[in-house]
Amino acid sequence: MKGYNPQEIEEKWQRIWDERGIYNVSEDPEKKKYYVLEMFPYPSGRIHMGHVRNYTIGDVIARYKRAKGYNVLHPIGWDAFGLPAENAAIQHGVHPAKWTYENISQMRQQLKRLGFSYDWRREVTTCDPSYYKWEQMVFVRMLERGLAYRKSSVVNWCPSCETVLANEQVEEGRCWRCKSRVESKEMEGWFFRITDYAEELLDGIEKLRGKWPERVLTMQRNWIGKSVGAEIDFPLIEPVDGIDALRIFTTRPDTIFGATFVCIAPEHPLAERLVKGKSQESEALDFINRIKKQSNVERLAEGLKKEGVFTGSYCLNPLTGETIPIYVANFVLMEYGTGIIMCVPAHDQRDFEFAREYGLPIRVVIKPEKEELNPESMRAAYEESGIMVNSGEFSGLPSEVGKEKIIEYIESKGIGKRKVNYRLRDWGISRQRYWGAPIPVIYCDRCGVVPVPDDKLPVELPLNVEFTGRGGSPLAKLESFVKTTCPKCKEPARRETDTMDTFVESSWYFLRYVSPDFDRGMFDREKVRYWLPVDQYIGGIEHAILHLLYARFFTKVLRDLGMCELDEPFSSLLTQGMVIKDGAKMSKSLGNVVDPDDMIKKYGADTVRVFMLFAAPVEKDLDWSDEGIEGAFRFLNRVWRLVTDSLSRIESFKGVRPDPNSVSDSARELLVKVHKTIRKVTLDLERFQFNTAIAAIMELLNSTSRFEIKGEEDVPVLRESVETIIRLLYPMAPHISEELWELVGYRETLVDKPWLEWDGKLLESESITIVIQVNGRVRSQIVMDSEADEDEVKRAAFSDERVKSYIAGKEIKKVIVVPKKLVNIVV
């Protein structure tokens, strides 16, 4: 018999699966649907071990669910827009389109070589105009509804690349590409109003509890950063430009009697007006300008040092009626709240530090339960709740109650209102880059911003551009693209040359898979109704916030545009850990990269898959081990050998059911093991515990290899065990399983075979080993019939010789019997 030759059999089965199109699915109202999706890859050139792990997990789930009778949708595509393509163009003169499509065709071959069960007819590529056309149309709808808008804001600017960088593209204050220092710059750009959905996105998190990893939910919750409080007016002593009060935001209205000064952000337009004509003017303006020049990164890096300068202006504390000073301070953020805060040094650590630095009064207004606070000797602010003191008519109230009372009071006086703030900012989607979906708007001197009409979509990305890496986006320099006519007045106009953030494409690709060729809209609504939501989404933890939050937001927008009925796109989320080597992420610079192709060449796809699943639980990081993959290869070889070695013995027993009552004891034991393994593997696959599922198959393999046939009636047991191993292994290592299945005499492929069921009766009727403890320590074991009642078990326990020696001459205080498990005798 031939040895295990993975190259040969893997190619064979991949061809057979492909020819028969066995993974192609369509809607079937008779069957329960299951949509399993892995995060699609960026076509960087070659797949890496992280992809292999991600897609192997998805493939096991897809094959298992299919065997369980589900109509399984399992698609793949390409997140094909992005900066690396443009860099390749700048550095090597290859056009981004050519580079991207060549990478895709290479990576597609690699995925096929791993035997993943995709419906390849549904492949989507986001840089294709037939894909981004729909995204542009949605952009226009959003624009019409005010969900997309243009504004000026402070961005990260790389002076060398002459482009904006997203926050995540800034590493320690430097450009991730050219390492030059990033500057802050005010720029116009397009935004999606994700903040309108802050509350719903937060609510949704509660509904995803238990189905998404808690960590991801926590990260999203923090990112949205809801805080409840109030906005309150602090009247100015001298009004400026008709403004007679400063509106502040606070989450602690209960501490307002302790507000001894007010701070304003340096970027706040009022800051400069407040200092005008004051003796502090030049000093204050110097400070404001110095802080404004710092990039966000620098300002955060300088971090803990609180700095400020007195404006020379005063306002009133609206509750105490006291006159208090107004400062400009570096720790106040323009983007959050109103950009102005009331400062309560006794009960806020930042205000406390600032007050100590500048000698401002500290007044205690919240008293802790037990201790007394002394403003002179306090070393830190008291930020917890307590009893209100020095707070006029509110004194004596618990601070939590006082918070409500003060809000009611200021609302009744018309000097403020209850207010909820979010840390979440609107999503800036403009990129001064070429390789992305053009933003479909036209600027007309007469009509202003005009969206491109639907019948003129898509705005195709022109391919005849030059890549110099200098002077901004190549699009802006392409006159034939920029020059156009206004759709409204037909006069000459200019096109927007920014492209969309690539996270926009990945915010809806999972919807496009249901009808990839649909040309009357983004997707076929009926098909979305059938397939969505995604039942199981699988990907790396690195997308915990960005992609997963954007996709949730975009789904809700599409719903509100009346395009679908979906609230949440991904019912369940599985985040797999990274693949690392020698304790570090695989990277070229560390020289610890393991190439999947090399491993496939050496061991075959099945071995690579099995190792990925066996080496660690899915959520944890997986440390690559050369010895480990050898072990996986050995395991498959042993399976191969078991089957081929037993072939002649079991060949003529096809379809013969073993009779548990007439087989030898060891055969019966094996048969029980077979069914226990079916149960274990099934339950493990349901919970995505692939490592223990494989361990269970290994155990069964060991038992079967050791098994010796005692008589003719034992042979069907051996056969059943062999067949079980093949079939349980199938979702993880499909090629070898198919080949061995054929070898043991079957013509139909395993793809079509329903999943195995275990025989519950066989497992129940077993005799059971019961552990006997004396004082909680294991002292003996007895074998009992599983039907035995408590008294029988007790009697057997007391008559056990070893137990007798432990309890001899001692008083029995208590006997605990756990049915079918153990007896504990306390003496």
Added chain:
RNA sequence: GCCCGGGUGGCGGAACUGGCAGACGCAUUGGACUUAAAAUCCAAUGGGGCGUUGCCCCGUGUGGGUUCGAUUCCCACCCCGGGCACCA
């Protein structure tokens, strides 16, 4: 600082809902096969002890608690990983 995870042999890891800690794999050691090696197979492998082939004690980050019984539950602390970090 705050919020999540997580600490189990030499290593990756297992243990249902409180019930035999260390499944399975790797590595190591010894043996078989071989002229030899590789491959393969068999055996041992948490620590310590002894009357040494069978048994005893200790042992799941540390210290306490609940319980007949704790890797599992509760309290306090230590360490590691990740996220957020002047968000008022």
